[in-house]
Amino acid sequence: MAKEKTLFFCKECGYELSKWxxxxxxCHGWNTLVEAxxxxxxxxxxxxxxxxxxxxxxxxxxxxxxxxxxRTGTGMPELDRVLGDGIVPGSLILVGGDPGIGKxxxxxxxxxxxxxxxxxxxxxxxxxxxxxxxxxxERIGTFSDDLYLYSETCMGTILQAVEEIEPKVVIVxxxxxxxxxxxxxxxxxxSQVREITGSLLxxxxxxxxxxxxxxxxxxxxxxxGPRMLEHMVDTVLYFEGDKxxxxxxxxxxxxxxxxxxxxxxxxxxxxGLIEVPNPSEYMMQGRLLNxxxxxxxxxxxxxxxxxxxxxxxxxxxxxxxxxxxxxxxxYNRVNLLMAVLEKRLGIRLSDCDAYVNVAGGMKINExxxxxxxxxxxxxSHHGRSLDGGTILFGEVGLVGEVRxxxxxxxxxxxxxxxxxxxxxxxxxxxxxxxxxxxLDVSGVKLLGIRHIREILDYI
Ligand code: TYD
Ligand code: MG
Numbered sequence: 001m002a003k004e005k006t007l008f009f010c011k012e013c014g015y016e017l018s019k020w021x022x023x024x025x026x027c028h029g030w031n032t033l034v035e036a037x038x039x040x041x042x043x044x045x046x047x048x049x050x051x052x053x054x055x056x057x058x059x060x061x062x063x064x065x066x067x068x069x070x071r072t073g074t075g076m077p078e079l080d081r082v083l084g085d086g087i088v089p090g091s092l093i094l095v096g097g098d099p100g101i102g103k104x105x106x107x108x109x110x111x112x113x114x115x116x117x118x119x120x121x122x123x124x125x126x127x128x129x130x131x132x133x134x135x136x137x138e139r140i141g142t143f144s145d146d147l148y149l150y151s152e153t154c155m156g157t158i159l160q161a162v163e164e165i166e167p168k169v170v171i172v173x174x175x176x177x178x179x180x181x182x183x184x185x186x187x188x189x190x191s192q193v194r195e196i197t198g199s200l201l202x203x204x205x206x207x208x209x210x211x212x213x214x215x216x217x218x219x220x221x222x223x224x225g226p227r228m229l230e231h232m233v234d235t236v237l238y239f240e241g242d243k244x245x246x247x248x249x250x251x252x253x254x255x256x257x258x259x260x261x262x263x264x265x266x267x268x269x270x271x272g273l274i275e276v277p278n279p280s281e282y283m284m285q286g287r288l289l290n291x292x293x294x295x296x297x298x299x300x301x302x303x304x305x306x307x308x309x310x311x312x313x314x315x316x317x318x319x320x321x322x323x324x325x326x327x328x329x330x331y332n333r334v335n336l337l338m339a340v341l342e343k344r345l346g347i348r349l350s351d352c353d354a355y356v357n358v359a360g361g362m363k364i365n366e367x368x369x370x371x372x373x374x375x376x377x378x379x380s381h382h383g384r385s386l387d388g389g390t391i392l393f394g395e396v397g398l399v400g401e402v403r404x405x406x407x408x409x410x411x412x413x414x415x416x417x418x419x420x421x422x423x424x425x426x427x428x429x430x431x432x433x434x435x436x437x438x439l440d441v442s443g444v445k446l447l448g449i450r451h452i453r454e455i456l457d458y459i
Pocket of ligand 2: 104105127
């Protein structure tokens with residue numbers, strides 16, 4: 001029997017080699033090559049995707065009609081925001097995320113709303129039987145007859161079903177379970193994933209169907225990492241969230257039809273995902289006012305402002321080495337800011353334990369958080385609180401200066417909208433906000449500061 005031929009693929013970029021080596025020549029990543037059987041039975045895996053549109057020929061750019069007006073809203077404003085105002089016909093959308101985060105639930109809810117609008121939708125699942133999907137669906141609500149469920153993993157059969165049903169939207173859940181029979185490799189391997197995505201791409205472009213692909217993200221990535229998929233699709237969305245927190249964030253990573261700077265916020269409940277149109281209010285639930293060590297920062301996720309509570313606890317240490325922890329932000333940044341406080345304000349912190357926490361399970365790594373960290377640490381150390389109606393943001397430098405941050409107007413506008421009346425911000429940001437005439441700041445007190453020592457006046 002002839003020895004079965006194997007090839008090596010880079011799971012990051014899809015580069016193909018006949019021998020294993022430590023570094024991928026394509027993307028220069030280390031240890032990214034995985035072994036996979038080479039494509040058998042005549043068809044070569046990784047052959048370029050031909051015939052995206054079978055009758056297509058070169059055309060003049062001005063003669064091509066755009067279909068901008070054909071975008072369909074999904075009925076979920078948070079999802080539309082990330083997609084860029086609804087779904088575009090003929091686009092291929094990858095939804096990635098950890099197992100159990102809620103990808104199938106999100107897409108099923110979207111299907112329900114689309115089917116209600118009389119759009120025909122086909123939901124293909126390689127993971128659950130139609131009855132299991134139905135069980136989930138019953139928790140979400142009632143469904144119209146325009147939604148078809150199909151449990152199938154074989155691509156050939158799925159393509160036939162698409163021919164018969166003629167849906168406008170297809171969901172493939174998940175790409176790692178699908179199988180192209182012409183490729184002799186296990187489901188989820190690089191060559192399978194590449195072939196299947198190629199077929200789906202042809203299907204989407206030739207029939208003008210919107211296809212959503214679910215992709216699992218494994219920590220190790222021993223199957224085809226969705227990295228390579230990302231290059232082939234039009235839009236990449238990541239659904240993420242803290243397992244312990246209830247909220248989930250849908251983040252655009254790539255979008256050929258809209259901005260990638262958008263996030264959609266959802267909350268997982270017993271009856272599926274609920275949209276959170278006002279995350280700031282949501283994040284502030286349960287906050288105690290006027291407590292020492294608690295401040296509110298306005299941070300940006302893309303172009304969307306969020307108000308988040310930042311807490312610090314500073315106390316005398318009983319250890320030879322003081323303990324420091326940071327949850328939700330960079331530990332080294334907290335250490336650095338404490339060193340700045342010690343040196344520039346002469347506050348002795350070297351014999352204090354310090355614990356910093358960003359409430360609600362959010363992770364913030366932008367410099368605008370610095371001023372809030374400094375204020376929370378000072379507030380806890382002195383046992384005095386900042387007024388409950390105050391937000392702050394700003395970057396802190398090594399000499400204790402407070403530097404301007406981006407999108408200050410949006411941050412202040414969000415504070416006003418949520419009912420805060422005082423903003424402690426970098427002086428240069430205050431100047432530019434006062435000069436700008438698109439923001440009415442009459443109802444809010446803007447306190448500009450240049451150095452962190454000025455914060456002490458307000459605590
Ligand atoms: P699921 O959509 O299956 O995740 P994924 O497809 O990303 O793997 O959702 C998984 C979790 O969501 C599951 O642990 C149960 C929970 N869940 C709820 O809390 N409420 C609900 O109404 C539904 C449908 C799921
Ligand atoms: Mg799922």
